[in-house]
Amino acid sequence: MAKALLIKGGHLVDPDQKIDCMSNLLIREDKIIWLGQGKTMLAGSDYDVLIADGLVVCPGFIDFHCHLREPGFEDKETIATGTRAAAKGGFTTVCCMPNTKPPLDNEETIKYVRSKASKEGVVRVLPIGCVTVGRKGETLVDMETLAKAGVVGFSDDGDPVKTMALMLQALEKSRELGLPVIDHCEDPVGGEPEGEEEIIARDIGLAEKTGGWLHIAHVSTAGSVRLIREAKTKGIRLTSEATPHHLTLTEDAVVKFGTLAKVNPPLRTKQDVQALIRGLKDGVIDIIATDHAPHTLADKQGDFASAASGISGFETALGSLMGLLHSGSLTLSELIACLTTKPAGLLGGQFGSLKIGAVADITIFDPNKEWLVDVTKFVSKGKNTPLAASMLRGKVMATISGGGLVYSEIIKSGKA
Ligand code: DOR
DSSP states (O other), X not given: OOOEEEEEEEEEEETTTTEEEEEXXXXXXXXXXXXXXXXXXXXXXXXXXXXXXXXXXXXXXXXXXXXXXXXXOTTTOOHHHHHHHHHHTTEEEEEEOSOSSSOSOSHXXXXXXXXXXXXXXXSEEEEOBOSBXXXXXXXXXXXXXXXXXXXXXXXXXXXXXXXXXXXHHHHHHHHHHTOOEEEOOOOTXXXXXXXXXXXXXXXXXXXXXXXXXXXXXXXXXXXHHHHHHHHHHXXXXXXXXXXXXXXXXXXHHXXXXXXGGOOSSOOOOHHHHHHHHHHHHTTSSOEEOOOBOOOOHHHHOXXXXXXXXXXXXXXXXXXXXXXHHHTTSSOHHHHHHHHTHHHHHHTTSSSSOOOTTSBXXXXXXXXXXXXXXXXXXXXXXXXXXXXXXXXXXXXXXXXXXXXXXXXXXXXXXXXX
16 A cells, blocks of 8 residues: 655645634545544554644645647647746646637647646646637637547636637627636736726626626726626626736836736736735635746847737746735635635536545645745746746745655644
8 A cells, every 4th residue: 555645734724614723634545535633543654744833734725827828839738848937936736828829729739738737737737728710819719629638727817718609609609518618808908997897897798698607817996896797796607817927016016027927918007006905805816826827038038019918927926926915914724725625616516625535635834934936946848937036035945746745845744
């Protein structure tokens, strides 16, 4: 029988079971087999021990929105590097967007990503399929076939679903399949707050009409939060996400860091950031998703208008979000729920819990460790972040995915 691993002395936070206390946790093979404050029933020599004194132990983080760039943009990221970067950031499940080359708009490309992920990935990869063929906004993909191939949602991310007619058809299918249409809401000119809100309003109207499941990606404005709040009170099937960067940075970062802070949708005002945090606290915004968007430095160079949009986000997500905790804006269990239980809910509730018998996806972090963001040490190929050379407080110390230690900087281990 495989050796077990005891995680000892940690502060266990599991919003799924409403646990928030000191507790040990035992895993064997790929499952959680025991939680408790006393000694395990196993004999002393039967398990390894990981000492988690002063550390938070929680379900592995789940990222509903990231870019792994494979196939086609392997110079920016691969499934191998992206999943290792995810593991370093505490993520054990990541949903990857289909704006690859070719785009993930048919069964073959979905199978390709899934097979690469099973061979080369270190965390669970769940692909998102396109809404339209080639992301061109002309013809709907065969959503049913993609659903059978294992996608967890549909998106033309990088662009909104181009026309009302296509969005209507996609949401009709979404209702049948029980999977979300994840829309990147932006008008064709791009960037303006009103453009985001206009597409959100269009989409909400269509979700109401069809009963399909609409998920709004990377919400960035106070007006968008208002629209989503109103729609939710009407009972429309609607979920939404915000990114760590939209929750913690403002447009001032663009002045300071130039293209490294160029992201789509753009960073907004302080009032927008406050509205997003309030929305997250009261559930209008359901989850935090990174929109990890790695690019080569060459892609980020040149003039602002032509530089690529995006921030490499896996490895700084927790550290930047912990700022919201240290400033008193969010509690520890609220923050962890937005990264675990709540995104798990969008994925059918299979992961994101530390209950006995659950798959052992576990993140262990130090809430107070201060560290310097050194992009030369990033595991991601994407070194593009406005947080380069800044100090963050809060660091992932170990990540366990399906029972295996996929990232660790905990050097202390010992006896029960
Ligand atoms: O900044 C962004 N980058 N926003 C997106 O929606 C797409 C992403 C990318 O693919 O680089």
